[in-house]
Amino acid sequence: MSNQENLTYVVQPGGRLSGNIRVPGDKSISHRTIMLGSLAEGVTTVSGFLEGEDALATLAVFRAMGVTIDGPNNGNLIIHGVGMHGLKAPEKTLNVGNSGTSIRLLSGLLSGQSFTVTMEGDASLAKRPMQRVTEPLMAMGARIQSKEGKPPLTIHGGHQLNGINYTLPMASAQVKSCLLLAGMYASGETCITEPAPTRDHTERMLNGMGYPVSVEANQIRIQGGGKLYAINIDVPADISSATFFMVGAAITPGSDVTLEHVGMNPTRTGVITILQQMGAEITIQNERLTGGEPVADIRVRYQPLTGIHIPEDQVPLAIDEFPALFIAAASADGETVLTGAEELRVKESDRIQVMADGLQALGITAIPTADGMKIHGGKFAGGVVDSHGDHRIAMSFAMAALIANDTIIINDCANVATSFPGFVTLAKAAGVRIESTNG
Numbered sequence: 001m002s003n004q005e006n007l008t009y010v011v012q013p014g015g016r017l018s019g020n021i022r023v024p025g026d027k028s029i030s031h032r033t034i035m036l037g038s039l040a041e042g043v044t045t046v047s048g049f050l051e052g053e054d055a056l057a058t059l060a061v062f063r064a065m066g067v068t069i070d071g072p073n074n075g076n077l078i079i080h081g082v083g084m085h086g087l088k089a090p091e092k093t094l095n096v097g098n099s100g101t102s103i104r105l106l107s108g109l110l111s112g113q114s115f116t117v118t119m120e121g122d123a124s125l126a127k128r129p130m131q132r133v134t135e136p137l138m139a140m141g142a143r144i145q146s147k148e149g150k151p152p153l154t155i156h157g158g159h160q161l162n163g164i165n166y167t168l169p170m171a172s173a174q175v176k177s178c179l180l181l182a183g184m185y186a187s188g189e190t191c192i193t194e195p196a197p198t199r200d201h202t203e204r205m206l207n208g209m210g211y212p213v214s215v216e217a218n219q220i221r222i223q224g225g226g227k228l229y230a231i232n233i234d235v236p237a238d239i240s241s242a243t244f245f246m247v248g249a250a251i252t253p254g255s256d257v258t259l260e261h262v263g264m265n266p267t268r269t270g271v272i273t274i275l276q277q278m279g280a281e282i283t284i285q286n287e288r289l290t291g292g293e294p295v296a297d298i299r300v301r302y303q304p305l306t307g308i309h310i311p312e313d314q315v316p317l318a319i320d321e322f323p324a325l326f327i328a329a330a331s332a333d334g335e336t337v338l339t340g341a342e343e344l345r346v347k348e349s350d351r352i353q354v355m356a357d358g359l360q361a362l363g364i365t366a367i368p369t370a371d372g373m374k375i376h377g378g379k380f381a382g383g384v385v386d387s388h389g390d391h392r393i394a395m396s397f398a399m400a401a402l403i404a405n406d407t408i409i410i411n412d413c414a415n416v417a418t419s420f421p422g423f424v425t426l427a428k429a430a431g432v433r434i435e436s437t438n439g
């Protein structure tokens, strides 16, 4: 990525969004296809895989541990599973780039192996908290070294893990998934209690591959010592990537877009609930099931929005969508208040501070708080914003230009490739007046 560190988006004001858009595959599900497909008995085939840097980092990690993976070829993968105990020690440190999901889920999975591994990442990942996974894993018997609770992490294999009864201190699907993956290698039962529902792709895929996980109320249980069996997986389009176009259409007069084949897992659809509460006109069409995950087409037409107090129970269900939702709030009539979202401060950037800075640079009144933000709807001026290398910040401000008074320049955009390769091309085709420049 170093040759693209200066990637800048220059987005001219005006335009509107129209047409049918299929955004790339779901990032969370793509990571999990590689992890579970690699550990399965037999050959797993995947379609719709996200060929973005984060999911590709996970893929490279499993190749480095001896798994043969053909592709990706237009989103198609063939994973030759090696079974629960078939991974080999990698020769080098594993680099997972910008991906929190990779390092946290892999910490659990690797704690159950017989070999020692070190994982590192980029400058953003080096700042993200890892105690949330290392503490419960060490309580299970894992031996892990970190740099003051942050990456790099060295996982010393060959230690017997024991099941744990653990209440998550924060609503985190990454921590839950990490412990479920470790739980497969532990003796006895691992029981995880969630403070609020979070994305359940790991549970669904484990069950789909024949490894039973029970879910009752807010408790998730897994027994160690089971097996996974290869299946065919169709990865739906990522609702988190679809969000940029949903928000773009919701705020821009004359817009009418349909996002196709989008994953509609109820643990991910908070963005739809929140936008609808703000008055957005959203129609869900053609609902169906694919590979254990609900999918639909989402049509969004422009309709003026009104500020709301975002219900706290929607926060974990829309956790990656707040940068884009702040753009919607900034264009809504009145005040929008977000609370209960302190997790946003420990994502790829501090998404509360970085979004508040960017909104203020564009003339919007945005007041950051410890756990959220207050935004007074207004009109975007033009200006320069810094995405701090955070993909979701960069794409969110690109949508603001649709209704801005002048050009918006967004710096440090190379990491859009982590979750949304082809964003600029797709955004242009949909009606955003965006160019990217290297320098």
Ligand SMILES: O=C(O)C1=C[C@@H](OP(=O)(O)O)[C@@H](O)[C@H](O)C1
Residues within 6 Å of the ligand: 027, 028, 029, 101, 171, 172, 173, 174, 175, 177, 199, 319, 320, 343
């Ligand atoms: O499990 C996952 O795939 C993810 C969980 C969320 O993180 P947290 O569990 O830290 O909230 C989310 O922000 C991230 O983009 C992907």
Ligand SMILES: C=C(OP(=O)(O)O)C(=O)O
Residues within 6 Å of the ligand: 054, 098, 099, 100, 101, 102, 320, 347, 348, 392, 419
């Ligand atoms: C938080 C995100 O990802 P990760 O934690 O995997 O870096 C994201 O994609 O918004």
